[in-house]
Amino acid sequence: MKRQNKTINTEVTELNTFKPVSDKTLMRLFILPTIILLLAVNIFPLLWSLFFAFSNYSAKMPFVWGKNPLMVGAQNFRDLLTDEVIWLRFITTAKYVIMSVAGEMFLGFGFALLLQTKFKGRGIMQTLLVLPMTMSPVIVGIMWKLFLDPNWGMFNWLLGLGPVDWISNPAINLYSIVIVDIWMWTPFVMLLSLAGLSAVPESLYEAAEVDRASWWFKFSRITLPMVYPLLLVALIFRVMEAFKIFDLPMGITGRGAGAPQLLATELYSVGFLTWNTSMGSALGYIMLIMIIAITGVFIKYLNKAKQ
16 A cells, blocks of 8 residues: 555656646747758758859769869859850840839839729729739740730730731840730739838828828828838849749740840859859859849838838
């Protein structure tokens, strides 16, 4: 009997000393697999490609640690930054980014101002305007390639033009990609602008009406300053996406001799067609640094706008 009581007392003592798992510990245990997956999928390839950027490795070569690849320092970056062809790709990409993002910001904000007013069919129009953004970029590129065909495409016929070759003509095929990009991503800017316009208090407009303020005064002093932070957010996202665009140019013009050569298509050619893995990794990091620098400037102005 005494032995049984001692055993029971020991079990009760062990139960009393057991501490339940806290909510924070459970939360960390559930989040830990996701963090490990993100590190494996995102961070590891980023660091691994950085290693290749300072070497002379090709994916067709066998990888032998300590022997192959050989480290060449910053030679790949020097070769790229002194290559005139790469600088032409930079200029073409800059033209594309400026034209497409400027068109999207102007049209997106304009459509948002139009849809802010109440009229019949506003919901249907808003739904139709958002549809291009929901489509796959590859499908959009192939669809517009058929639409822009100079022989039997409908684009020239709708505009009343002759057989204009929007795809193979090197003088204008960059503008065809810009048109498609604006058509597809203007709804993104429009939605963010609508969110900003809906947050503007009506009392500000009422006070301006009492003071008999002009429409330009209300737009420049009330509407634009209130929507400005969300416009900057839209600008940041669109610049990042336009700078590394790949699927639309490949779907519309491909990578032929007359196709506009952007940085992303050049990266594809260097890294996956000529199998120069090290040079492709170096070009990818140059693009990454440029995107971080450009968006850093926009984020600086965004923080000022929030203050």
